[in-house]
Amino acid sequence: MTSAVSSPKRVGKINSKLNFLDVIEKRTLGLKVYQTGYDDTIALKLYSSFHQYEVNNTVHDPHVGGIFNLEFSLDGKLLVAACQGQQVLLFDAANQKLINTVESAHQKCVNCVRFLNDRHFATCSDDTSIKIWDVRSTKTCIKTLHGHSNWVKNIEWSEKDDVMVTSAFDGSIYAWNLKTQTENNMMYDKVFLMNGLMRMKLTDDGTKMVIATTNGYMIIIHDLNLMSLATDLRSFRPNLYRLMQISDQCFPVGTIYNYLFSPNRSRNRIEFIDDFPNEAEVISSLQIHPHGWCAVSRNINGDESEEWTTIHDIQDRDPKDYEDAFTYIEEEEPDESEEAEEPLNQRPTDLWMGYISLDEYRNHSRDGSRMSQNNWENFQLPAMGILNSGLIGLNSSYSAYFRQHPEQRNKVIKNLPRMTHFKEEKTVGKGFIKELCFSSDGRMVASPYDRGVRLLAFNEKCQELSVCVPDHPQELRTIVELNDYHKDIVVSCKFSPTHYQLVSGCLGSEIKWYQPVV
Structure with missing residues (x-):
């Protein structure tokens, strides 16, 4: 039997050029079109027609190196690029012109850029520092923050707590009160510490923290309370607890923290994610859905022969789902003969x-x-x-x-299954992190793919995840492949928060711009 909505061409009957433009015109006037599925059809048509458009301002400076991270301003008017060669590049997103270059922004490669508000953005680096900049004058930074002891890889902004949150390869997560007068004054000091911390992200509402590790699992901290996080998780060692799960052994130093996993816990509740389509080891890239529904990550296995993009649901679940999510491990009875042979003063x-x-x-x-x-x-x-x-x-x-x-x-x-979608990637550019991103509407994932970018959707109709949650994990659908637009491996990409605009950056200093061609 053929469903009435089995083909995007039949949904809403708006695929003719006249009707499509009519819908766009009504949307610009703030008028709603009450036709089932028309949003899905428009999204599919727009995203499937993304193409690169040529600009004459491509960066050719070999000292720039790889474009490790890209970030739009909150209004979508400005693009900032973090570069391997210690520079920060600023572009006008409207005409794609390079408007400013901050030479020697850091002493080592710049890893991440994050806008804190309309005027200020932060950068972090392998030199272990974080710097705050004003877009109106970038001759010098307005503040330098020291505290991490290894490469700083992530910057997040918690609007709920009015603090900046950073993570580094030293395993620590810091919260910074930028309103303080002294550079090194941290509002909450070190809010979390663990071995193998790779990436950290916050949901937009600040109620969840997601942590990616180098040990094949992720951590969700539900009902996040930064003020009490350091106290609540004091002495808790996630890797030790994970070892208990995979080894079927039981250590009191781990089980004493079972209460942190309780679904009745009202703040800083812990949950692990360990279901991946492969033997994941390093979860190197992490992004959160704009509505906080899910997390997209990219991982590699132990010998770097496989690389996968994976979607995991991170929303709160019914407490009943956790009722049987545990196992009892019997302790082995000690051998009395062996005990007798042990020296008393050992x-x-x-x-x-x-x-x-x-x-x-x-x-x-x-x-x-x-x-x-x-x-x-x-x-x-x-x-x-x-x-x-x-x-x-x-x-x-x-x-x-x-x-x-x-x-x-x-x-x-035990950990509940959380994976909803997956996609195998090419294992190219070994040793470099590939930064994924969600589109502003959350329908699309942009994923670096060799020398180009793939746009991946939850299903072939480009529907939102909320209306197409699968009963079991499914493969992400490729909507369009933007192949071979770069001369080197693509390691970063970003959607504009306000326009149908996409950018990608590669290891060869190039930044490419894409938009729909309808």
Whole structure:
């Protein structure tokens, strides 16, 4: 049976040139067209007709290097490019002219650009610094922020908290109060810390944080509260918990934090995402849907032989979905004969390194039997050393907690399936991050594809995700391939927030512009 809306040409009956222009004219006048599916048809027609248009201002300076990131101003009038060669380029988006070049914006390559408001934007770099700029005068930056100890890769703005949030390869996430007078004053200090942190993004409403890792999983922090994040997640080690999930082992140092996953938790609730179409290892690129519905990521496997683009739902789910999302792992009974052979004065050792100093460990072990649950939750884990995971036979400081919550000792939370769509990519440009992006309406994903860009949709009709959520993961549909427009591998792309306009940047200093040709 053929559905009445099986073909885009029949939806709304507006495919003739006259009717299509009539709809566009009504939209410019603010009039609504009450025809089912006409928005989908218009979107499909526009996005499938994207083509490059020639401009005479292509950057040919070899010192610029790769175009690592592209960002439009909030009104879509200005485009800023972050360059491998330490420069920042500013373009007029209306005529595509290069209007300014900030030489030596940083001491090393510029990784990311983020507009904070209509006039100010921030840049971050491998030199570990973040700089704030005013578009009206870019001779010098207006503020330099130091705090990270490794390459800074992400800048986000939380309008809800009125702070800038940054992440770096040092594993830390900082929140900055830009209204303070001193450059290094941070509003919340270090709000999160973990090994293997790759990327961090916030939803537009500031209620969720999504973290991509180098260990094959992502983290959603629901009901985000930046003010209490550092306190709520103190001592929590995501990688250790993930190890429990994949190894079917149970460590008290992990299960003591099961409450962070509780669906009844009202702030900073943790959830892991681990369903990918491949054996993902490094999730290198991450973007959030403009409505906060989903996250698009790009990952590579361990030997870099595969590269995939994946869509995951990040919305709140029914608490009932989590009722059976756990497993109990039985502890092995110790062998009494082996226990008898162990020397009584044997020095305790453990698997987990890098949490506390040895002096603190000795004090912690000595006073462990007297340490209450509340004291343990307030215990700081700063530097290097050994932490007892509870695998060895010590009188653990977790005993008091598990006496009150015995059901948590051997309970490990399982992760719900979140993947909705996927697409395999070409494994080119190894070692470089490819930055994806959503269109402003959220219908389309632009993905770097060799020397061009692919526009990917949730289905062949280019519908919004809210009306075409699949029952099981499906392949993203290629709407158009913009092939071989660059002379080198494309590593960044960006849609305008206000116009049907797309830009892409490659490792060979080129920036290309695209728009529909109807």
